[in-house]
Amino acid sequence: MKNADPIIRIQNIDKYFGTFKALDNVSLDVTPGEKVVVLGPSGSGKSTLLRSINQLETIDSGSIIVDGHDLSDPAEDINKIRMEMGMVFQSFNLYKHKTVLENLTLAPIKLKNMTESRANEIGLSLLDKVGILEKADSYPVMLSGGQQQRVAIARALAMEPKIMLFDEPTSALDPEMIGEVLEVMVALAKEGMTMVVVTHEMGFAREVADQVVFMDEGAIVEVGTPDHFFENPTHERTIKFLEQIL
Amino acid sequence: MAECDVKKIDVGDGAAIPEPGDRGMVSAWWIALLGTIGLLIALPLKDPSTYGRVLAFIPDGILVTFEVTILSISLALVIGLLTGLGRISKNRYINLVASLYVEVVRGVPLLVQLFYIYFALGRFVRVPDIMAAVIAMSFCYGAYMGEVFRAGIKSIDFGQSEAALSQGFNQAQTMRYVVLPQAWRTILPPVGNEFIALLKDTSLVSILAVSDILRRGREYAAESFNYFETYTMIALVYLLITLILSKIISIMEQRLSHYEKR
Numbered sequence: 001m002k003n004a005d006p007i008i009r010i011q012n013i014d015k016y017f018g019t020f021k022a023l024d025n026v027s028l029d030v031t032p033g034e035k036v037v038v039l040g041p042s043g044s045g046k047s048t049l050l051r052s053i054n055q056l057e058t059i060d061s062g063s064i065i066v067d068g069h070d071l072s073d074p075a076e077d078i079n080k081i082r083m084e085m086g087m088v089f090q091s092f093n094l095y096k097h098k099t100v101l102e103n104l105t106l107a108p109i110k111l112k113n114m115t116e117s118r119a120n121e122i123g124l125s126l127l128d129k130v131g132i133l134e135k136a137d138s139y140p141v142m143l144s145g146g147q148q149q150r151v152a153i154a155r156a157l158a159m160e161p162k163i164m165l166f167d168e169p170t171s172a173l174d175p176e177m178i179g180e181v182l183e184v185m186v187a188l189a190k191e192g193m194t195m196v197v198v199t200h201e202m203g204f205a206r207e208v209a210d211q212v213v214f215m216d217e218g219a220i221v222e223v224g225t226p227d228h229f230f231e232n233p234t235h236e237r238t239i240k241f242l243e244q245i246l
Numbered sequence: 247m248a249e250c251d252v253k254k255i256d257v258g259d260g261a262a263i264p265e266p267g268d269r270g271m272v273s274a275w276w277i278a279l280l281g282t283i284g285l286l287i288a289l290p291l292k293d294p295s296t297y298g299r300v301l302a303f304i305p306d307g308i309l310v311t312f313e314v315t316i317l318s319i320s321l322a323l324v325i326g327l328l329t330g331l332g333r334i335s336k337n338r339y340i341n342l343v344a345s346l347y348v349e350v351v352r353g354v355p356l357l358v359q360l361f362y363i364y365f366a367l368g369r370f371v372r373v374p375d376i377m378a379a380v381i382a383m384s385f386c387y388g389a390y391m392g393e394v395f396r397a398g399i400k401s402i403d404f405g406q407s408e409a410a411l412s413q414g415f416n417q418a419q420t421m422r423y424v425v426l427p428q429a430w431r432t433i434l435p436p437v438g439n440e441f442i443a444l445l446k447d448t449s450l451v452s453i454l455a456v457s458d459i460l461r462r463g464r465e466y467a468a469e470s471f472n473y474f475e476t477y478t479m480i481a482l483v484y485l486l487i488t489l490i491l492s493k494i495i496s497i498m499e500q501r502l503s504h505y506e507k508r
Contacts, residue, residue, distance in 0.1 A: 054412055056408055056411065056412060079414045079415065079416050080414065082411065082412060082413065082414040083413070083414035085412070086412075086413075087409075087412035087413075089405060089408070089409065089412075091405050093403075093405035093406060093408060093409035094409070095406065095409065095410075095424055096406070096428060097424075097427045097428045097431070106423060107410075107413040107414065107415065110415070110419065110423060111413070111414050111415065111419075152409075155413075156412075156413075159413060159414065
């Protein structure tokens with residue numbers, strides 16, 4: 001699998017917030033079907049890295065190529081590229097004025113010119129998949145955090161993306177709801193979806209990741225398989241981080 | 247932050263809008279409504295030769311008042327949306343033009359603006375009196391409405407925009423499909439307030455030969471000398487209209503909040 005051409009190629013990117021260097025010469029390749037889990041203390045730049053991939057943050061130098069499209073090329077249509085990447089946020093960000101089903105169908109109808117009946121069909125099957133079919137006509141505010149996050153995953157999948165980006169998807173959830181969201185993510189991983197996941201869930205990283213990336217102070221410190229990472233970490237900062245977490 | 251913005255735009259210069267739960271205001275609304283209707287019926291019955299005759303003058307005035315109000319508010323909403331978008335625009339020239347417009351309009355009294363646009367416009371083009379009035383009113387209210395739109399748009403959590411952008415919506419689509427529909431709920435109370443304030447301010451156009459309620463009343467008063475009776479009836483008619491409108495707005499507000507209820 002490592003021999004396949006990368007679907008995401010990040011090369012030497014830097015990102016500043018004012019004078020603060022949020023990303024420091026970061027490079028990372030993600031091959032199709034690969035699951036990359038990004039770990040690190042808060043403020044280490046892992047969310048910024050993830051958000052750079054779909055240009056919710058613009059980088060200051062380096063290059064990001066997604067499925068052959070160079071994000072820094074002004075001739076590329078970023079909106080088109082974003083359609084190929086689903087994103088799941090820490091705070092769910094479901095469209096509050098739309099029902100659960102409408103949350104799933106809005107983008108396919110408006111952006112892919114899908115008919116409403118076809119979009120509903122796909123939407124309902126995705127809701128079924130994430131186990132929340134009975135809430136199709138509810139508004140997001142009526143749902144628990146875990147339910148909202150599952151809807152958010154379904155909403156991203158409704159665009160039939162090639163890549164899924166997860167930005168701390170369980171960090172805003174009550175402990176008893178984390179499991180139901182992780183379950184959906186594990187199922188998605190097993191289907192072969194390419195996933196980049198920023199999380200603090202070590203169990204998920206161990207079970208699902210092909211590649212674990214450890215970041216600190218805006219830089220990638222260590223990359224490896226879960227076995228390598230959790231059993232034989234080489235870098236001092238990684239060891240310290242794991243001691244604090246586990 | 248967001249909540250603070252909403253509170254700031256909550257009190258306008260329109261009528262008091264009865265919120266359910268504000269019991270004092272709800273009772274006051276009912277007392278005012280019944281009192282107004284009672285007086286509007288009782289006074290003409292008691293004294294048909296004065297109060298009764300005023301009533302005959304008022305209906306076409308009401309139509310004109312509504313015509314000016316509705317045309318002006320429609321135009322003001324369009325101007326307000328553009329101004330609001332301009333005020334949050336990252337393009338500094340668009341931002342500057344929108345800000346300048348708001349600054350100038352807010353600094354000049356409405357009555358002066360009315361005269362200015364009416365007579366200044368009259369020097370170059372011949373427009374019907376009502377149109378001149380509508381242009382002047384909406385030019386002024388568009389600036390206030392722009393501030394309402396700006397606050398409403400800014401009150402929507404940025405995560406909503408990010409979600410839309412991440413799905414591939416462009417900026418305009420994000421605004422149209424995700425931000426504005428939600429902002430509309432936030433700005434409805436202040437927009438309703440502006441609507442009522444505008445309706446009351448249309449009484450100023452009676453100075454520009456537009457036959458609204460006030461002007462029709464003045465015409466009657468001037469020939470009959472029944473000033474007290476005339477202005478009593480005019481005040482009651484305005485009060486009745488604003489009371490009903492404030493109720494309609496309060497009902498619309500509750501309808502629109504359906505997705506916020508648990």
